[in-house]
Amino acid sequence: MNAMQKDTAKTGGFTNRLFQIKKTGAIVIGKALIAFTRLLGRGGTTLPGRMAIRIKPDLSELLAGQLLKGVLVVTGTNGKTTTSALIKNILKAAGYSCIHNQSGSNMSWGVASALVDAASVGGTITADWALMEADEGAFPKIVQDIRPLGIVVTNIFRDQLDRYGEIDRIQDAIGRGLQVQAAGGFQVVNADDPSLVSLDGLQGKQRLTYGLEIELIEDSFQNTGRDLKTCPLCKKELTYERVYFAHLGHYHCPTCDFRRPRPDVRLTGLTIKADGSSLLTIKTVDKQININSPLPGIYNYYNLLAALTCAVALNIPEATVVKTLEIANPSFGRMESFTVKEKELVIALIKNPVGANEVLRTILNRAEKATLLVAINDKIADGTDVSWLWDVDFEQLATRSEQLTATFAAGLRAWDMAVRFKYAGLDQQQILVEENSGTALHRALQATPPGGKLYILPTYTAMLEIRRHLNRMGYGRPYWEDR
């Protein structure tokens, strides 16, 4: 193999042609596979990209290099999808065209699939921006491949430890990605996350931070996992003046001089209105902005600030940004709702304890009777280790069990979930187990009375399965058309 490569290198013209053939081949095969997988009712976000980069490993670099304005990458444990959806909407409202790996396929092959899908057969791309959501583990490689002008890092939480090893390693990966970003770019970083603030990789780049500066929200529920409690510099325990959730808050190290930086963009005022929307007062370096945001929950305030800060870095007019953020819809799988046979069905993706706790808290606060279906798969995109289920506060369900019409455990790890429900304090007889997600969906719909609500909490691949079933039943658009 090596010898062959050396041989072709000597004959320049031939290499050029081979180069062209490989590029076109990779794109044609990628496109054909996208079409084919969609015919099968799948999104075509994994396999086509995988094949295309196997044929032409630097394909993403070649395609991304043609973008008129550049590339933006969003990474972090929670909030990637919502944040990038918000940024995409802002870019579109500002009149730019934008390629986006929307359906959460955020490994390097997902990025390649999105680019191949947008390219012509000849390998030309004419969009202004590519906005790519990057998995934390794949982040350094993706940065190297597509050379982003801007990087947004939302937070680091415990997530899918099987893939990355420990949290220290995720932090490491994000640090490496920030290092390899080319000079002249910008970074948007959450100031309330001590593990991000300490990362360097700033040489020749601009860094903008954002954070919350509001009073603590009254909250009956205690978050369990504070993942990073020690000072990233001297390893002593951090002191918190305020904890917004998990390890996000206002912190300082009692020993060395590490402390939360004053953010460039700050949420300083919050009023929650009767319709569930939030009136936000945000201060940037030189002005004050008021936004009436329809997105609920503290995690969404962070997502909104991240998107807003990115827009500030891109000099997008304030009016455009505010208008876009005020009409934002919950992203793909993040609290999406459908009406099926007079029943309201809500899908909320869960993938780690912090996110899942927020989802449970949001739905239990709605204080209405509902059916619950939790679907747990353990494929690579879900995380192959299901230990995290034990760090989710499913105990909250037991204290409100009168709110549940029926409780289903589904997916490849349905039985793990059933045990989790049992030890959370639900009655064993009350837990219905159905490994097949499609069948579980039908049974859960049957168990829900007309006018009632069904909450579906799936992991990533379980969500794709359930959406596929819904599409077949004629509900919702296929997710790859969701753009």
Place this chain on the structure above:
Amino acid sequence: MSRQINIYHLYPSQLNLYGDRGNMLAISRRARWRNIELQIIPIEPGDQINFDRCDLLFMGGGQDSDQLLVAADLKKRQAEMRQAVEIGMPVFAVCGSFQLLGNHYTAVSGEKISGLEILDLYTEAGDKRLIGNAVISCPLWQPAQTLVGFENHAGKTYLGPGLKPLGTVLYGFGNNGQDKKEGAVYKNVIGTYLHGSLLPKNPWLTDYLLTKALEYRGQDSTLEKLDDSTETEAHRAAVYLARSWRHRMRSSRA
């Protein structure tokens, strides 16, 4: 008078990776279902520990940075802890804590961090992590029972000649990916790399620990049978997944 057990949970805010909360939940629920009064006492770094009142010591896994902090603190209690172990105090240690109970840990840099020397074993940092579902055959019962869990460790652990493993690897990597041994058992000390959480899906191991804790406290150690149909089914399903081609293709030395 109802039976009572005190569990010391060592450094819950530092050693809490991989759903260790599930292990504590499993043991406390199964005690409560049998009307055993169980108290979990969290031990923070720097706390005074009186091992006389401890019927079961639980130590979880931590991330590398926290683990060094914990090792230094724990070293101060080494003598008392060894004494308690010798007279039969039950200890259940997962992942990082399992390594900590050994003689030493050799880091990638070659630096040797000394352990508590309770288990005759040592650990070397490996270059690749051993990650995936694992099933072992465990001879704590006759006939042997299977235990199923998930392992994720970079360290490779080697047992001294006299130390028994917790079980023999049927699927997965075990202590080092080579000798088919998983975990270690010495007196009433159990160390293992398996989480998942381990105890909820292996109720017989949870009951084993409860029995040992009751015996150690000098109380009646008979446990009423519970309806374990959900747990048994989860155990069966997890073993099936661990054996499947789909899983074995994926479990990797990443």
